[in-house]
Amino acid sequence: MKVSERVDALRQLMVQKGIDAYIVPTADYHQSEYVGEHFKARAFMTGFTGSAGTAVFTKNEAGMWTDGRYFIQAAQQMEETGVILRKMGEPGVPSIEEYLKTALQKGSVIGFDGRTVGVDEGQLYADIAAEKGGHVVYDCDLVSELWEERTPLSEKPAFMLDIKYAGETVASKLERVRSEMKKNETNIHIITSLDDTGWLLNVRGDDVDYFPLLLSYTIVKMDSVELFADERKFSDEIKAEFKKNKVSIHVYNDIYDVVKHLTKEDKVLIDPKRMNYALYMNIPDEVKTVKQENPTIIMKAVKNDVEVENIKKAHIKDGVAHTKFMYWLKTNIGKIEITELSASAKLEEFRGEQEHFLWPSFEPICAYKEHAAIVHYTSSPETNIELKSEGLYLSDTGGHYFEGSTDITRTIALGKISTLEKKHFTSVAISMLNLADVRFLYGCTGMNLDYVAREPFWRQNLNFNHGTGHGVGYLGNIHEPPTGFRWQFRPNEVRPFEANMIITDEPGIYIEGSHGIRTENELLVCKGEKNEYGQFMYFEPITFVPIDLDAIDPELMSEKEKMLLNNYHQKVYELISPFLTEVEQDWLKDYTKKV
């Protein structure tokens, strides 16, 4: 069946159900950053396979909204499908909200699978429909009805995270969560975010792309836990572990019925920012709900000491793999054929040589020259280009190890680079090093400290249009809430840094059509001196890979900044060189020498 036939079939189903507009987003039932094959309904309905996009079908029109990084790919893939590409953010292009308000008649019905839509988004569609005197239908997955060969839900086995990796027993975690539930005068807590369940039950899976997470919902009660997931994924060993903690297993999607039977005796803690619309709407009105952030969010973000020790080990392995890659790239460029994608594959190969490596922790960014100026560029067979012995190559990648997950960016000079590129590269290095070097009082947030990273750019009337850093999960989400570096105020993001949080430090600069540079280390939040002024805090870098000296101009650095770079490089050599061959060691010695 061609895309246009699929759209016709969908429209027939819409007529049957009395639906005037049907929305197909790119999402699983858990607001995951990446989704598994089963959930790629928007790709099925439009032909566009990129990671971000939402399709809207009315009786006369089919539209697909996506952002700038996908305009070319989407146009190519949707050619002759009849689906209109809606270029988000371009002048004159309506948002989905504006489109629906204009396109829909009085009394219109908007349909969508409410499991794939967040509470706020579902509420927005309900409001639009209500304005028209219509309503929403959210319990209908029309795509499933016509998608005969739909990939079934992932059946890959789950695995437990041993205490030597997790650092805290499930019993202890449950006790802490239940204590928070009591504080909020609740006796039931519904968790729908996959990384929260993974952390709470020390269980992982392979059900979404990149993140080692298990498709599941969890209901924590005061003396038991109901886990909604495919039972076949669990070994007898895991089931025995679950039994110890009174975790019983239910059919994955049965939760939608179970919550319908909650009563007014139940006091339920839910996090509407991390729940889908269908599940939220299925909770009866009479049930008392306390709406706030999942308690697991902050517990998970503050790593325990075992996790911290593990993460440091994972970063040594990752540093070794990445340093070997840098050596390989620097010594082979211009001699053998290397492309964006083959370079990325080579880096994965080096990671694969490390013990306990699972798989990449997110979709690798490997971008040469002007490609690197597109902040969210991802190389694909259509865009892949050959690397030459000149210009800058940006690599933003990471790995999952049993000892934790990594996220690292290095930009590498492949040969001659311009004076401006060198100046920009040096500014990025200064920015990254200065932010890592701050000392602050407990209570500070990313808003307080982000200026330190912006300063070298703002002084040159430059800027980078992304946050400077984000929390990193332990075999969970690579972008982990609730903290990060950002100068703009966002309500609910004003959270102080706690000791044992892990945050990335990744400033960059992007010059359209020319070059893009980003340098990213991960930082561990640490406690310093405590005195009458309060608890002082600092960051400890845990990523150890050289910052390419070929692209550094020491003339542009202050004495202090040179000292920061030299100290960092000394540490890189100390920690990484023992795991290298002799030639690699010599190379590293040179690439970590004092400036």
Place this chain on the structure above:
Amino acid sequence: MKVSERVDALRQLMVQKGIDAYIVPTADYHQSEYVGEHFKARAFMTGFTGSAGTAVFTKNEAGMWTDGRYFIQAAQQMEETGVILRKMGEPGVPSIEEYLKTALQKGSVIGFDGRTVGVDEGQLYADIAAEKGGHVVYDCDLVSELWEERTPLSEKPAFMLDIKYAGETVASKLERVRSEMKKNETNIHIITSLDDTGWLLNVRGDDVDYFPLLLSYTIVKMDSVELFADERKFSDEIKAEFKKNKVSIHVYNDIYDVVKHLTKEDKVLIDPKRMNYALYMNIPDEVKTVKQENPTIIMKAVKNDVEVENIKKAHIKDGVAHTKFMYWLKTNIGKIEITELSASAKLEEFRGEQEHFLWPSFEPICAYKEHAAIVHYTSSPETNIELKSEGLYLSDTGGHYFEGSTDITRTIALGKISTLEKKHFTSVAISMLNLADVRFLYGCTGMNLDYVAREPFWRQNLNFNHGTGHGVGYLGNIHEPPTGFRWQFRPNEVRPFEANMIITDEPGIYIEGSHGIRTENELLVCKGEKNEYGQFMYFEPITFVPIDLDAIDPELMSEKEKMLLNNYHQKVYELISPFLTEVEQDWLKDYTKKV
């Protein structure tokens, strides 16, 4: 009548009115920072004359709550009055709220003059009374009934601020305010803050201590303005000006009756953070109110170009006066008797020699050695000490000129100082200079930039427990909302810096029992380059007085920091020396030389 007799008389009135607890704060009807003599009811009732304190009288007890800076003075002044000193913040000392909750019986009535209490505070007392099954009586000024020789309300004449000082006509200001009223769908706006009325009507007075403000309330309607103030204060010329803008004058306290007659046709814009409880409660429930910050707050904070030019002139005069003072102090110390108070008087004398000087812009802080470590220390005849030719003297003062108001702090070495004092002084200078030197994108708030000032201290595990800066009014409040430098998050204070705002930059360090250092310049917010990244902004220092080189250790400064100090001192010499005598010029040349 002695204090104890006054308290007895108050208790008799309380019995007559059925009041169980009567509260006497330190406040006028406008939440002013300083109050006129008429409003010093708490001092009358307790004998304690300090600027901060609240007295609570019950049938059996009289208590006076004040903070650490006044413990000694309050204890002395209230000796043998029978009034108990409640040391706020000391362990075991209940807050007023806690005290009332414990001390009051069921059905108790709490009384206070609702004009002297803010909306939130009045609501707090109402809640406490309600919890007890009682209520509040807020329309009773019992102190007036027994205070026979109470200073009448100020009768000092008002004055207009000429357009050459104000820079904008009243008509234009009214148009802008009415436009905001329309946006909020209101047709009446009640203003109770004195500086807002002063700005709006280009009128000033001399009715509160230090600030040149007129006791008044204003009701802005769409085609007229009702001003509630003592008519005798206005000259015929002022009245003629008022007439032009349809401003009619009413008896000061008549507003309490007038608002009672608002109807449901009226849509009223009010700012509950800047309104007293009595006025707020007098607005009938049926009146539709829109509660938000007075539109004049932001209009007043963003100075117009005429004001900015004037303010710069005021700062030159102030810089001349202050430089002359510094020269005088440095050359006379140890030779003639100088005390904290006489030094402060001498500085005022130098200011008085400048054209258009009105009076000091706030209560001067003049603190020698360990006195300067008490952040809010104010010298009084009881605490005044002699200055010797050693140690550090801190002076935080300012002046009102027709060209604007100033706020400046310098710490001066009077002779030998310790290595630690020199280190601290240098850190303060670095902090002040670095903050003044930031470059930032429009949208930044004080929270984003405050780290720059904290950094030199936090790196040494030190801190100062006050904000780094505040807005400055033009012949208004010296602490002017809505912006400033502060790292802690406060809701409603997340306001970006706008061009033409004036902000102080005043880091410090305070070592108990030893020394206190603060250096304060005022900064003008300026626009820099505008490009694809946004509007870049920077600060321009407008205060020009040497930073005492005798207390600077250049060894502790980076090359960039030395450059900042040298550039600043060069500007000080250029701008100030033309107004000095030859010996003063020579002295200034030396004290602005390159480090």
